[in-house]
Amino acid sequence: MTDRTPTEVVHLAEGPLRGTTDGEIRRFVGIPYAAPPVGDLRWRPPQPPERWTEPRDAVEYGPVCAQDTSCFPGFGHHSETEDCLYLNVYAPEDAGEPLPVMVWIPGGGFFLGGGGDYDPSAIVRDGNVVLVTFNYRVNVFGFFSHPAINAEGHANGNYGLMDQTYALQWVRRNIAAFGGDPDNVTIFGESAGAASVLAQMASPAAEGLFHKAISQSCSVAAVMPMATVESVAEVGVALATAAGCTDQTPENLRALTTKELLAANRMPDGEFGVGRFHLGPVVDGEVLPAPIGELFRSGRFHQVPFINGTNKDEFTWFQAMVELNTGMLIEDAAYPHLIGPLFEVASASQLLGTTVPPEAVPEILERYPLEKFENAARAAAAAVGDCGVITAGGRRTTRTVRRFVPRVYAYEFDVPDSPVAWPSVSFSYGSAHVQEVQFLFPGFAGGGGTRHELSGPQRVLAGHMVRYWTNFARYGDPNGEGGDAPYWPVYDAEADAVLSLTAPEPAVTSTFSATHHCDFWDGFYE
Known part of the structure; x- marks a missing residue:
């Protein structure tokens, strides 16, 4: 490991801070951006952290938020602590003039994940930007609706989203101390982090806190149905009952241990899902005044x-997690008979954002014939993934945003031999969900997976991607002021072209919609 020495003290609104430097990158990690949400602060909006007067050493990551990793081999970190609202700042040694700021919102299905698993070196060093990562409450602690808690008179339901906004407010107050420009902030994230980007774009509370946005692999805006905080309150009652709480007063609910709540929401052995009870962002009237899709479609x-x-x-990763958790393999002979039930399950679990009727099955089989795929699991993953909220849904989101925003850029990551951090299954992962993250954050392996190095051509693509992302943060245009990366055009709905992120050189393509049968799947959505 490179030797690191203490930095000079930086002065924040909350108190003085000292990090470490390796001569290229200054690191300040484990900074409290809110008070620990424990005791009476559980299921309340985030509150200011305690101030300090003596220089605080920001040299160790704060603990990740309470989470259960049993359903996702290699992803996240098992944690039973709710004292977790910490962030990390990485800045070039010599910032010079105020630099663009990039704030990464980690993914994990709103169920797990944290901000300490992402190597900042490529983005900070090669992109010359200030990078911020952070933890936010997940699982039952981040997204919980219950009649007794909701009646307390504070914003409720979306505690994890409130944490994210609070972290952005911290950035607004403090980032100049690290050489960052508070008037040039880009939020970006993958999976639930991408859904969070869209939630922040839709949230009135985040107005003025960021100036550009990047969504990687979870465009829920145009397609995902959303419950209201009131409509899911009974889910909270059921979860608290499963945790052993009978007299469900606010005091008794907050007296439940972290371990009891995690255990109550754990999936039974041999089943797959992020939790026994469906939890996630809801329409609460304050953080999200209406469904995200409605807010986007109306501008x-x-x-x-x-x-x-x-x-x-995208969906091969999810198919792999199902196989790893259940041990169930899809036999080729069963494929024609499985598609209908598979879409029923996907519809019920909100993976699609719509319902695909049984009469559509023959055309699905015609568009996704078994002989075009490695095996039945890959064929099924292609069909469900294309229909769902990520692939074809991503195109719908791009086209929706483009109606209101002049500078919108669309991509598809296509590196089928990219390194895989997760356990092997009966099919290849290909360019699966999460696979692109390691091209921005070197060696990313989910927190508990196996780290791998990129090949030579993949490293070339990674360099292009870092430049695209950081140019966008600097200029609002991924092409910046020119360079050796292929030109990335603004998305146009009529041309329907996207940048294919292939190794070693990206290329513009107009085949995305046809490859994924987007027009066909669009017919099942409003």
Whole structure:
């Protein structure tokens, strides 16, 4: 490991801070951006952290938020602590003039994940920007609706989203101390982090806190149905009952241990899902005044320059997690008979954002014939993934945002031999969900997976991607002031072209919609 020495003290609104430097990158990690949401602060909006007067050493990551990793081999970190609202700042040693700021919102299905698993070196060093990552409450602690809690008179339901906004407010107050420009902030994230980007774009509370946005592999805006905080309150009652709470007063609910709540929401052995009870962002009237899709379609969102993209084989990752958790393999002979039930399950679990009727099955089989795929699992993953909220849904989101925003850029990540951090299954992962993250954050392996190095051509693509992302943060245009990367055009709905992120050189393509049968799947959505 490179030797690191203490930095000079920086002065924040909350108190003085000292990090470490290796001569290229200054690192300040484990900074409290809110008070620990424990005791009476559980299921309340974030509150200011305690101030300090003596220089605080920001040299160790704060603990990740309470989470259960049993359903996602290699992803996240098992944690039973709710004292977790910490962030990390990485800045070039010599910032010079105020630098663009990039704020990464980690993914994990709103169920797990944290901000300490992302190597900042490529983005900070090669992109010359200030990078911020952070934790936010997940699982039952981040997204919980219950009649007794909701009656307390504070914003409720979307505690994890409130944490994200609070972290952005911290950035607004403090980032200049690290050489960052508070008037040039880009939020970006993958999976639930991407859904969070869109939620922040739709949230009135985040107005003025960021100026550009990048969504990687989870464009829920145009397609995902959303419950109201009131409509899911009974889910909270059921979860609290499963945790052993019978007299469900606010005091008794907050007296439940972290371990009891995690256990109550854990999936039974041999089943797959992020939790026994469905939890996630809801329409609460304050953080999200209406469903995200409705806000986007009516133009009621922060209309900032936008990059949106997906991976070519998104759903193979989810199919792999199902296989790893259940041990169930899809036999080739069963494929024609399985598609209908598979779409029923996907519809019920909100993976699609719509319902695909049984009469559509023959055409689905015609468009996704078994002989075109490695095996039945890959064929099924292609069909469900294309229909769902990520792939074809990503195109719908791109086209929706483009109606209001002049600078929108679309991509597809297509590196089928990219390194895989997760356990092997009966099919290849290909360009699966999460696979692109390691091209921005070197060696990313989900927190508990196996780290791998990129090949030579893949490293060339990674360099292009870092430049695209950081140019966009600097200029609002991924092309910046020119360079050796292929030109990335603004998305145009008529041309329907996207940048294919292939190794070693990206290329513009107009085949995305046909490859993923987007027009066909669009017919099942409003």
